[in-house]
Amino acid sequence: MNDSRRTFIRSLGRAAVAVALGGVAVALGRRYAGRRSVWQLDPHKCIACGRCATQCVMAPSAVKCVHAFGMCGYCDLCTGYFPPEPPSLTTAAENQLCPVGAIQRRFVEDPYFEYTINESLCIGCGKCVKGCGAFGNGSLYLQARHDRCLNCNECAIAQSCPADAWRRVPAEEPYRVKDRPSQDQKG
Amino acid sequence: MSQKSRPLSFQFPISSFRLRFPFLRFILLLLALGLFAGLLQAAERFPPPDFSSGYQIPAGNFPAGVAVWREWGDVLLLAGALSLASWLAIKRRSRALILSLAVLSLLYFGFYRRGCVCVIGSIQNVAVALTNPGVVLPLSLLAFFLLPLIFALFFGRVFCSAVCPQGAIQEAVLVKPVRLPEWLARPLEWLPFLTLTLGILTAATGCGFMICRHDPFIGIFRLGGPRVILSIGFLFLVLSTFIGRPYCRFACPYGALLRLVSFLSWRPVTITPDECIRCGLCAEACPYGAINTPVPDEVARDRQTGKGTLRWILLAFPLLLMGGGALGYVSGSAIARLHPGVRMADYEQARPSLVSDRNLPERLAVYRQAGGAISELQRQADQVIQRVRWGALAAGVFMAGVIGFSLIGTWVRRAQPDWRADPARCVGCGRCFRYCPREFRRLRAAGSSPGGLTT
Structure with a gap:
């Protein structure tokens, strides 16, 4: 008698848990069907503080510099490539702002130079981004590269980002491609 | 100009x-x-040149994101591993195979996937999605949250036994098990409920994913990470060599959920499907204190006379709940300091900080530069603090309830003639199988070697 009552109560409990789990599944599943998201940073909010290089759980970081060639001025004196007051405007190591020499400078035609990011070297420190944004067109910008990004539950960079630039974006459009100058570079 | x-x-x-x-x-x-600076908005400082040499402006290179099939592949792997673990623990009953599956899961979900995607962490995503209607929750993540619970409803904690990488890494290093006395183990078992409620509370109120941030094994899976987390991870590993699964039993928030569900499970892992001969050898083998001692009829009846005491406990119960709620409400404002917005407001008001954050000056500078008002910051911070306070009140009541029921559990003992695995505590490691003489004989008769790994 006692035993069958307990069995009955346990079955009731099981049913209650099943209903609760089903409720969660239906409530959330219906609302979010088919929508996936990944982490990405908004280049217009980014202040190139350098934390992307150090905070990412990946080493080197999943964040790398991207070049919007369409925005680039192809300057000879590129402030993303050269530090302030470079000894000379050549590709010698002492003239380069990039700590790992990941930017390739190639002569196109007088007086224009093309700058390409060697992604295998880039560590996502954003030094070039800062230089280009401060005095140039802002065509260099940082993006989480989705061939490297683990898409962590809570992005470690996003936690420490002082500019609050990180958001989850739809997985179908995983990049925030920059095609216009940022607000603070306007006018 | x-x-x-x-x-x-x-x-x-x-x-x-x-x-x-x-x-x-x-x-x-x-x-x-x-x-024309005033007229021209967002003009480039150096307009892109018109090339005369026929130079083509290169297109950007953007590697594709995570493929959909990979996400669902993980869900299929999880479901497959859970089914296999259930079969191994309940039908095949082989400790060696259970441990092998656990090691495979550790290699894939732990080291290869680097601990992300993770069933334990999915609690937070579900908590956020349930409390914030605008949040996107991938269906695969929902499946990760639900599948182990559904299996627990049927077969107990088979997820812990051979699928969870965090469980597997502890199981694999347990070489010299020491049994913790009940007076110590029981209060420690309240802690997972605390991490569960705090994890849900902090995630739902935007204070961050504390479960992920404090996962001790994530640094080991990724072979690197913050030094504090790595040291906690190694501490847990060292503890795991003699205390069975300290994280699973005394910290894991998902373990708390599984305990609640497994308690009601339909066909949990048993020591033997045969008759118990009451030798008690199984309890010697269990490092998790998950095998309940038989309670003779007389003792049970004796306990029944202790109903008076139980009545007092039940009277004290509302007081306990109120105390828990009050404690939660009071600690709410401290918990709210995990929210970066609240910390920014604190910093602005020069209030002493409970949580150190080196990013605050820069955060505030950017906030100001973007035209954010400090009064608005303060208003939002106050809102967060209020939300966290009420959430913490609920969490406090829940915790008091957990502690209360756990204490009542020590008083109420029903008659139980056999040694029995406690479905809430049993993680289905399979150690007891070959220790049980009946099971040993049964397995040998069935043609499978009950031997194998000894620990």
Whole structure:
């Protein structure tokens, strides 16, 4: 008698848990069907503080510099490539702002130079981004590269980002491609 | 005009580079543009050149994101591993195979997937999605949250036994099990409920994913990470060599959920499907204290006379709940300091900080630069604090309830003639199988070797 009552109560409990789990599944599943998201940073909010290089759980970081060639001025004196007051405007190591020499400078035609990011070297420190944004067109910008990004539950960079630039974006459009100058570079 | 000419007035020493004719023309163009600075919004400082050499502007290179099939592949793997673990623990009953599956899961979900995607962490995503209607929750993540619970409803904690990488890494290093006394183990078992409620509370109120941030094994899976987390991970590993699964039993928030569900499970893992001969050898083998001692009929009846005591406990129960709620409400404002917005407001008001955050000055500078008002910051911070306080009140009541029921559980004992695995505590490691003489004989008769790994 006692035993069958307990069995009955346990079955009731099981049913209650099943209903609760089903409720969660239906409530959330219906609302979010088919929508996936990944982490990405908004280049217009980014202040190139350098934390992307150090905070990412990946080493080197999943964040790398991207070049919007369409925005680039192809300057000879590129402030993303050269530090302030470079000894000379050549590709010698002492003239380069990039700590790992990941930017390739190639002569196109007088007086224009093309700058390409060697992604295998880039560590996502954003030094070039800062230089280009401060005095140039802002065509260099940082993006989480989705061939490297683990898409962590809570992005470690996003936690420490002082500019609050990180958001989850739809997985179908995983990049925030920059095609216009940022607000603070306007006018 | 001032801003337009800034790139040039920044000035490298003019002698350090040769001005070429197009460059001069460029300066003139810039000066002219500068006159229209007020009219022209967002003009480039250096307009993209018109190339005469036929140079083609390269297109950007953007590697594809995570493929959909991979996400669902993980869900299929999880479901497959859970089914296999259930079969191994309940039908096949082989400790060696259970441990092998656990090691495979550790290699895939732990080291290969680097601990992300993770069933334990999915609690937070579900909590966020349930409390914030606008949040996107991938269906695969929902499946990760639900599948182990559904299996627990049927077969107990088979997820812990051979699928969870965090469980597997502890199981694999347990070489010299020491049994913790009940008076110590039981209060420690309240802690997972605390991490569960705090994890849900902090995630739902935007204070961050504390479960992920404090996962001790994530640093080991990724072979690197913050030094504090790595040291906690190694501490847990060292503890795991003699205390069975300290994280699973005394910290894991998902373990708390599984306990609640497994308690009701339909067909949990048993020591033997045969008759118990009451030798008690199984309890010697269990490092998790998950095998309940038989309670003779007389003792049970004796306990029944203790109903008076139980009545007092039940009277004290509302007081316990109220105390828990009050404690939660009071600690709410401290918990709210995990929220970066609240910390920013604190910093602005020069209030002493409970949580150190080196990013605050820069965060505030950017906030101000974007035109954010400090009064708005304070208002939002107050809102967060209020939300966390009420959430913490609920969490406190829940915790008091857990502790209360756990204490009542020590008083109420029903008659139970056999040694029995406690479905809430049993993680289905399979150690007891070959220790049980009946099971040993049964397995040998069935043609499978009950031997194998000894620990």
